[in-house]
Amino acid sequence: MLVDNGVIGDSRVQKAARSAAEAGWDVVLLGRAPVGQPQQWRLGDAEVRLIPMPEPLAKRRHEFRRAWLRRPLAYPPSGIAAHRTQAVKAWRADLAVRRAALTTAARESGAGRPGGLPWAALRAEEKLAGLTRKWVGLRNRQLNQARKGRKLDGPWDRAYTLFWQRLRGDGAWRRLEPGLWDYELAYGPVVDELAPDLIHANDFRMIGVGARAKIRAAAKGRRIALVWDAHEYLPGVQPWRDNARWLPGNVAHEREYVPYADATMTVSGGLADLLQREHGLAERPAVVLNAPAVDELPADAGEPVPDIRALCGIGPETPLLVYSGVAAAKRGLGVMVEALPRLPGAHVAFVVNKPTSAYVRGLVTRAGELGVADRVHLLPYVPHHQVVRFLSGAQVGVIPIQHWPNHEIALITKFFEYSHARLPLVVSDVQTMAETVRETGQGEVFTAEDVADFVRAVSAVLADPERYRAAYDRPGLLAGWTWEAQAQVLDGVYSRLLPEAPPRPAPAGDPAPGAAPTSVGVGA
Template sequence: MTTDSRRRPATPVPSSRHRHLLRNARLLLQAGAQHLADDPALFAIQVGRRMPFPLRVRIGMVLERATSALAGVGSLGSVMAGHQESAEDALVRSGAGHRLSRLSGEVAVLLDRPDLLTAASPASTRARAAWARGDLHAAVDLLQDSGAGESRSARRLRSELQLLEPGFTMLADGAPAATPAGDRPPGGPLRVLHLLTNSLPHTQSGYSLRSHRILTSLREDGIESVALTRTGYPVMIGVLTARDEDVVDGIRYVRALPGALPQTQEMRLQHEIEEALRLVDEFRPDVIHATTNYLNALVAQAVSTATGLPWVLEVRGLMEQTWVAAHSTAEGRRSAAESEKAALIAAREAELARSADAVITLSRTMADELVSRGVDAGTISLIPNGVDDSLFAGHVDSGAARASVGLGPGCGIPEDAFLVGAASALVDYEGFDVLLRAVALLLADETLPPESRERIHVVLAGDGTARPGLVALADELGIADRVHLPGRVPRNEVRRWVEALDVVTVPRRDLAVSRLVTPQKPIEALALGRPLIVSDLPALREVLTTEDGSPCAQFVRPGSAEDMARAIAHALLDGGDLGVHAATGRTMARKRSWSEQVRRYRVVYEQILRNRGGGDADGR
């Protein structure tokens, strides 16, 4: 008997787009539920960061007015509004002689004030505090002793701790049917599989921009690339419409998006390894190229072991130092620097760097640090941050740049304004609070001509965790009308924001991460002909000094608002030598274009292929 399908409507089949949306919604809900259960305060802050800034602050101020019975809600609101001291005061008052609620305790952890917790605080919160200060085994033990040793939170912490154990390796469940090492046809292009934490178009940062410029420059040099990002990205950062792949400027970014969210970090890495092996089978790369941090390195190591492909580790920063710098208090940073977590991460990343076929890093200061951690100097290649060749053409004057981005009388900036600032992530270690304090000093300095003082304005284009505090500080200093924070700006407009400035500032704090890691923005500012005032730190000295020792910037003491103010006043009233520095810097920047830098990558790739017996880039 046959069935006439015309008599019965066919069951609708969801489109590929609808299936992706359903999968992404499930991942996002699972991630949200996990974060809400583990750390409700941080979850609320992260949700707030994805709101328009004015709305985030308004919601924070509404919550801040919560009664003493809701001290946790009120202190959380203070954090969202950028009122850190008010948040701490509320917690101290509510905790005097009483046990903090769970939410209050989580806010205390968020504010780097674990001292406000007591033995009566929930075990989960005390474990969070221990983990946040870097006492990893203590955190797991707290959950175990409280009877929550088999909870999902405990399993996740044990998994993260296991990944940091010396000698631990991830294993690939299966390798491609044919091992691809050395099977590239004669004359075929060299192919590289890149393992990244995040990427364009969903994340705009120094990390993602460097990655993209490397990939596009490699393509121009005849090297084919595919990039794979971490499991769950970008859905995990709130991109519900994420696709399985994005193509940006012809560069293919593949996403590792599972049907359900893996519950532990080890399981997430396992999923990423499976995706990487699938790409190895499809793309047939010659080299695996992993980029900071150790999680990407663990994936590369597993894929290399399974396939015989050589792998490179590119160390762009030191994860433990970035974590230390994220602490909001000096005591918190000191404690973090001496913690178990900092020691384990440093040892783990050094161990993985030693196991890679080659190591690439950004500066001599970083290379020296890696050598001090036992990495063979002979395996390390220096490839500093480069400059996109397009930045050397298409310049406009500051007036035209300001008009194109909307900086003018309409937003309170006079036509003859003297603009200082940056296009940058607004995070604490960048030190932009020092810039605001310097401008406040200048505006109060009666030795400066009144007409000069009237011209001074600050523009900080970007977003980040420090933004609410900068807004609050500008209000406190009475200079809110001189400080302009437009928020995150489109990638293709960043150069115009830089060109709109009279002076670009890099007032980084004197922290280990700032002393070792070289930022990309100063070199780009030099390419655009902008004068620079920067903190006098080893990494910045290295990247902003020519081979003959000529400075390309005005260096000032880190953390000194007085020094910064004097340098800005000099630039405002004279600035001739800053112009000379800028001209010198532009010449130096031309030698660091990505088209020049990328040749060093080819040298590294070809060397490790020869060492592995896989031929060279010409298939010989």
């Protein structure tokens, strides 16, 4: 298995590796070491290896050049700026010690104040050091401004992108996004050494690494089955504002290597249909939801879990709305704060990845302006196997995401977590999630970013929460939304691609009879 992150925090990849190993496959999960040193540990019966990955190709050529015309006084981007800054600091530190020594000597000699040629020389050198510090600071500022000033979204960059797209087609990624080679140069040799029978490539960066390993193996007469696990619809990803090359480059890379995949899996039925059309796939990708594992569910009381209400300092009768997940503007969290003045007595808990981020601080500031800061609570993540039980202490699970292509076609992870916590849901009107909630009756749908409609939806749920919780009693609904059901889909894909593999024990955790079909999915 290949993934372009440090594994920790990627629940989908962790569960896939663990469950595949439990099913009898010999699993090595390769991820990226976050600190430059290799790491290794066990994830159940799976082996995890994190690989150091230098990124020299991720830098563009202009980052190594001086901006003579725009910032003529800037230091060259060679590292000399940091050296000069530190050298001036060292010089001034030395001068401070020499000043102290002369002052002490003068006091001990009875002169009172230092003087003479040594003192005059010191004063002159201090002035020179001060001027040098200002000069170095100016050149440093020029360098920083030069770095900020050169983006990759101007007319030249768009023309550059178009030129290489016309000239190289899908191969244009080699010019537009050469940093993808850094992944190949780090992961490729390790994959070749492992000589796998099957490569499970997670997402758009790893499909190239897996495909090239398959090509090299075929040249040596050895077959590798390649599974591409698409976590999102790449053309629908929000592009970087200052890089016109990133999205076209990565899309071209994906298109070049998808034909080498022997099977594709993805996170939602809608995305499966989209990928099949986009890439002309012979068969519809298998759908593997990022649903909670059975041992993560509320019925498992194997270890104590933090009490979300105690952390918020509220009692059992206080209405508590919870949002769990990444905190970002496109997740639409602002509507929850804006609605609080119209929801008397209700509290909001943000269980987010970065409680101290600028975006979250902005939410808190806005809550203060509205006079509801005491009803907004910031909480950090809990371990993924505790999430469902932790969230079950709330009264309403909120998903206020805005309209983006990848939001429209998937049920995101928190949807399943809220569902297994048996929380009534209040969700924005993004397509797949709104359709699912309306069909199951497990919550209310509101118009994205519409505060008044959000208040309406929350008020309806708080007025009769048991009506919405009753939806979870539908036979097979929650059973189909478990990782154990998804693990069987995963194992089925592997078994089909490697029919001569030795017999393995059947995966545990068969879904309950009548389980819901896995035709909906999850996004990051």
